[in-house]
Amino acid sequence: MSSVILGICGIIAFALIGNAYKYRSKTMETIVVTGLAEKDFNSDLIVWSGSYSRKSLDLKEAYSILKADENSIRSYLLKKGINASELQFSSVMINKEFSQQTRANGQYMSQEFTGYNLTQSVTIESKEVEKVDKISREVGELIQSGIEFNSSAPMFYNTKLNQVKMELLGKASADARARAETIAKNAGGSLGELKKATMGIFQITGKNSNEDFSYGGAFNTSNKFKTGSITIKMEFKAD
Numbered sequence: 001m002s003s004v005i006l007g008i009c010g011i012i013a014f015a016l017i018g019n020a021y022k023y024r025s026k027t028m029e030t031i032v033v034t035g036l037a038e039k040d041f042n043s044d045l046i047v048w049s050g051s052y053s054r055k056s057l058d059l060k061e062a063y064s065i066l067k068a069d070e071n072s073i074r075s076y077l078l079k080k081g082i083n084a085s086e087l088q089f090s091s092v093m094i095n096k097e098f099s100q101q102t103r104a105n106g107q108y109m110s111q112e113f114t115g116y117n118l119t120q121s122v123t124i125e126s127k128e129v130e131k132v133d134k135i136s137r138e139v140g141e142l143i144q145s146g147i148e149f150n151s152s153a154p155m156f157y158n159t160k161l162n163q164v165k166m167e168l169l170g171k172a173s174a175d176a177r178a179r180a181e182t183i184a185k186n187a188g189g190s191l192g193e194l195k196k197a198t199m200g201i202f203q204i205t206g207k208n209s210n211e212d213f214s215y216g217g218a219f220n221t222s223n224k225f226k227t228g229s230i231t232i233k234m235e236f237k238a239d
Helices: 002-028 059-079 129-138 140-144 161-186
Strands: 030-042 045-056 087-089 093-102 108-126 149-151 155-157 191-199 203-206 225-238
Touching: 030 161, 045 059, 045 129, 059 087, 059 108, 059 140, 108 129, 161 191, 161 225
Parallel strands: none
Antiparallel strands: 030 225, 045 108, 045 149, 045 155, 087 108, 093 108, 191 225, 203 225
């Protein structure tokens, strides 16, 4: 009986050892690598906006002054070389403003109407990036003319991102394959067919900036000069 048990145990042991070598062999047959590609590129579209407002106790007076400001701003931008088709003025926002009257102890008494505050904005969207960027830094000239113009920072875009992305994918794939071939060669084997490929997140950061990548993908609009990057994870058979 004991000899039978020993025989069975031996069979089980050999089976476990055999499976272990089989598993090890399978794991050694797969090479997983991550390829990376980066590309610097410039923006070819700029979007810049600013707002201005006027306040008066009389609504018609406030509106009249605001429209005069609009005409002055339009004239200023056209003289600077902005095309009329690139200008877009928003509708006028009207806000009634009040001041609160309180007693010496801070207790609320009433509120007093202080006037109509009218606000309007203008947006410039242009492919003449350098020209509009320069104008955005000279807009203080409007303030000197008596217009309280609040300028926003320009936003920079590239309209050919799909081309950039496809180019980076090709380079990242080639980088991953080169890494896998090196691993296979150093292990004394050769690279087999591709089993699986997973694309990483497409990231756009400012060129030479210390911007962090984000889980959902960074999309920089504050820098004129940008760097695009992408990763791709590839799994190959090893022969």
